[in-house]
Amino acid sequence: MDVKNELFDEFIKWLKLDGLTPKKSERLWKKTIFSRLQNGHKRTLENWDDFMNDHFTKQLQNPITIDFDANCLIGLGVSVQGVHRTIDYVVKGETMCRVFFEDGKNMDVQNTILLQVLKDHEVSKR
Structure with a gap:
């Protein structure tokens, strides 16, 4: 073991x-x-x-909460299952967020994934 x-x-x-x-x-x-x-x-x-x-x-x-500003995601273009979508707004929860897209779709996403999206976006801007 x-x-x-x-x-x-x-x-x-x-x-x-x-x-x-x-x-x-x-x-x-x-x-x-x-x-x-x-x-x-x-x-x-x-x-x-x-x-x-x-x-x-x-x-x-005692879930680990990840602190980030969900408003930073608004207007960000992401690829979801091969389809490009733009984030309209985000409702942040303790461990999950509900992401609403401009095309009317929405999905629940873990905060850790959204934090990684923000980090990747910051790196790509440099």
């Missing part, structure tokens, strides 16, 4: 919050848990699965 260091550190914190503590050396305790995780130790994997469920549930409850 491949485990990222940041995620493993979060797992250790989660285990400590759950009441598990090292008896002697914390460094040895971490190495043992890491080794057991890599070698498929049943109880360690059960704890890992519980941690991952808890970790990602919290991430879904």
Whole structure:
């Protein structure tokens, strides 16, 4: 099993919050848990699965909001499924935006995609 260091550190914190503590050396305790995780130790994997469920549930409850001015998109020409359209206006949500085009069409787009469109537009202007 491949485990990222940041995620493993979060797992250790989660285990400590759950009441598990090292008896002697914390460094040895971490190495043992890491080794057991890599070698498929049943109880360690059960704890890992519980941690991952808890970790990602919290991430879904607290979505990352991306801050940008949606008005910067107005008048911008984009290609949507091979058709050139011009953005008329945008209604911005926490993680998604509804983009309305001059031709009367509209679509929901993730904020991360719109932020990338803005960055690409800025680069092309240079």
